[in-house]
Amino acid sequence: MKQPEDTLVIANKTYTSRLLVGTGKYRDFNETREAIEASGAQIVTIAIRRTNIGQNKDEKNLLDYIPADKYTLLPNTAGCYDAESAVRTCRLARELLDGYDLVKLEVLGDQKTLYPDIPATLEAATILVNEGFKVMVYTNDDPIMAKRFEQLGCVAVMPLAAPIGSGLGIRNPYNIRTIVENASVPILVDAGVGTASDAAIAMELGCDGVLMNTAIAEAKNPVLMASAMKKGIQAGREAYLAGRMPRRAFASASSPIDGTFFGS
């Protein structure tokens, strides 16, 4: 049976890939570019930081390796521990990207867990939505908060599966599933995925996509892992759409019971 094309829509833009990737922790910009190409990702996160004073003129620029005409660039507010820093970062990002207003909002609570500071994230999201930003928000796996961010006007809600950079996989599939079932905006797992099967599980739970960085960048072979993640995402999505068989406590024979030539 031919399926209609399965696409992801975020802020009125249509994507065929459901894997979103970061650009941090790579050996160099060439490896970054190769891994992104292998991942098939169309949305790529970047960070906003101060330029080095007394900069070397020949210093390479990340944006030369991930051109804005080829990818949707998603600036993040990583490293922000209060609403004001996050809002300033988004305003600078919008200016840097010539008015493009899609942002990944994260306001962190502490350095050990990198868990989101939810009150501060709510405060920043409110300001950013009012200023016309299209906010994809990093949050915890709390279904109530996920709904709150949706109602506030965020264009996508991105619960963590496990702490950022931990690679622990989907720690609370029941909450992720509840968030997905309640949602009317895209739900993307952001953070915690370690390997391709984790990405597949997120997609089997019904997530609209997965955003990851460390799982690819810190693999022994990042380009190969990027390719594995692409397939994990596709396999998980197809399995979700196909609808899995019910779980049973006991066996159910795969071959017909009748018509055997032995026995009576």
Add this chain to the structure above:
Amino acid sequence: MQVTINGKPTTLSGPVSVTDLLRDMNIEGKVAVEINYAILPRSQFNEYQVSNGDVVEIVHAIGGG
């Protein structure tokens, strides 16, 4: 005159446009600039004169998740 650029106290000989400041600092790639916590649009880089006491932030894109 004294200004703060990317968090560092800096002495400049006098008011200077943002375009000239970026050139003097060897910054060529794409950047965004904030003056005293407000965005300075790129269209005003030639016109705006960085003055005594200004707090200047110059940012660019780097790798991140």
